[in-house]
Amino acid sequence: MRVGIVGSGSWGTALAIVLADNAHQVEIWARRSEQADEINRNHTNEEYLPGIQLPDTIKASSKLEQVVEGKEMILFVVPSHSIRQVARQVSGYIPQEALIIHAIKGLELETHKRISEILLEELPVPLHERIAVLSGPSHAEEVSKRSPTTVVVASNSIKTAEEAQDALINQHFRVYTNPDVVGLEIGGALKNIIALGAGISDGLQFGDNAKAALMTRGLAEISRLGVYMGANPLTFSGLAGVGDLIVTCTSKHSRNWRAGNMLGQGHSLQEVLSVMGMVVEGVKTTKASYELSFQCGIEMPITQQLYQVLFENKEPRKAVEDLMGRLKTHEMEEVAHN
Numbered sequence: 001m002r003v004g005i006v007g008s009g010s011w012g013t014a015l016a017i018v019l020a021d022n023a024h025q026v027e028i029w030a031r032r033s034e035q036a037d038e039i040n041r042n043h044t045n046e047e048y049l050p051g052i053q054l055p056d057t058i059k060a061s062s063k064l065e066q067v068v069e070g071k072e073m074i075l076f077v078v079p080s081h082s083i084r085q086v087a088r089q090v091s092g093y094i095p096q097e098a099l100i101i102h103a104i105k106g107l108e109l110e111t112h113k114r115i116s117e118i119l120l121e122e123l124p125v126p127l128h129e130r131i132a133v134l135s136g137p138s139h140a141e142e143v144s145k146r147s148p149t150t151v152v153v154a155s156n157s158i159k160t161a162e163e164a165q166d167a168l169i170n171q172h173f174r175v176y177t178n179p180d181v182v183g184l185e186i187g188g189a190l191k192n193i194i195a196l197g198a199g200i201s202d203g204l205q206f207g208d209n210a211k212a213a214l215m216t217r218g219l220a221e222i223s224r225l226g227v228y229m230g231a232n233p234l235t236f237s238g239l240a241g242v243g244d245l246i247v248t249c250t251s252k253h254s255r256n257w258r259a260g261n262m263l264g265q266g267h268s269l270q271e272v273l274s275v276m277g278m279v280v281e282g283v284k285t286t287k288a289s290y291e292l293s294f295q296c297g298i299e300m301p302i303t304q305q306l307y308q309v310l311f312e313n314k315e316p317r318k319a320v321e322d323l324m325g326r327l328k329t330h331e332m333e334e335v336a337h338n
């Protein structure tokens with residue numbers, strides 16, 4: 001297939017490798033022309049995937065419309081804060097039968113919308129059945145080295161999900177399908193909040209019990225909001241739920257964990273973001289989810305404490321004390337009240 005990848009950060013570039021390995025014809029959009037030149041000339045993307053040699057067949061361009069024009073498959077892999085503007089810019093240039101996959105893990109800050117909801121608003125109606133989301137435990141650094149990785153694609157159309165699966169699956173990159181778009185998007189976006197928390201906990205040197213607690217209770221509040229929004233609870237025990245939570249809370253590759261770790265060591269949010277150089281989706285997602293939790297009347301204690309740490313200068317240690325000092329409760333409220 002002729003494939004256009006919108007976004008040449010670490011994840012867009014790693015997915016370009018997967019697709020080039022599958023003999024697709026890949027063109028990738030780079031915001032800066034020097035980066036496109038580097039990919040075309042040296043077959044590297046040193047800023048985002050240092051030390052990785054890209055297949056020679058991957059082409060790059062800094063002309064956004066050109067990257068989607070005439071393509072049979074388009075992947076959107078830009079940070080969540082830019083997807084609406086980027087989708088709007090290319091909307092009129094995408095062929096009407098193209099398969100659209102987004103691999104973005106975040107929520108729109110201003111509207112709290114999921115990425116597929118934004119795509120439905122910005123792309124023409126004939127493309128709506130063609131939209132799929134890709135999620136799951138998948139650090140770009142490992143995918144680009146062809147380490148075994150499993151992911152999941154969801155779409156409202158099973159045909160679309162299966163087409164995405166067929167295009168992406170290979171010996172190193174195993175792709176499952178799932179019909180639950182809401183579950184995939186909520187799981188993928190909100191695990192970044194918990195990874196920030198896990199990084200803080202490690203930065204405070206709290207140990208493994210604390211991290212396991214954050215991951216487990218984090219999954220409980222992610223599922224609570226997700227189910228309220230229409231997700232299938234089973235999705236959260238799958239790759240896009242617990243799978244991605246594990247990898248993001250425990251891997252040295254995670255930007256969210258690393259950012260949290262620095263916060264736990266006493267650095268300010270501004271300092272942390274200025275040294276990261278790559279998107280830390282969990283920061284904006286914490287704000288969007290904090291607001292959503294009040295809007296929907298859903299209890300999300302970890303998200304609420306993290307919001308105070310990130311945006312109200314609360315001491316991380318005090319946030320942990322407040323979490324531990326909450327009123328006693330049942331592990332499974334829903335079960336206890338039946």
Ligand SMILES: NC(=O)c1ccc[n+]([C@@H]2O[C@H](COP(=O)([O-])OP(=O)(O)OC[C@H]3O[C@@H](n4cnc5c(N)ncnc54)[C@H](O)[C@@H]3O)[C@@H](O)[C@H]2O)c1
Pocket residue numbers: 007008009010011012030031048077078079080081082086103104105106138139140141277278279281
């Ligand atoms: N890196 C991973 O391992 C990984 C894995 C799965 C999902 N994701 C998700 O993929 C998405 C992209 O992440 P990434 O890791 O590739 O990010 P990145 O920080 O490595 O790269 C971001 C890319 O987007 C571009 N960009 C930044 N601001 C932009 C703007 N305003 N408009 C247009 N383009 C802009 C940058 O130039 C860069 O090419 C995120 O939602 C992330 O959560 C990342």
Ligand SMILES: O=P(O)(O)OC[C@H](O)CO
Pocket residue numbers: 105136137138139140192195244247248253254255256257279280281
């Ligand atoms: O590096 P992070 O924290 O953005 O996480 C990357 C992926 O989402 C892991 O699946």
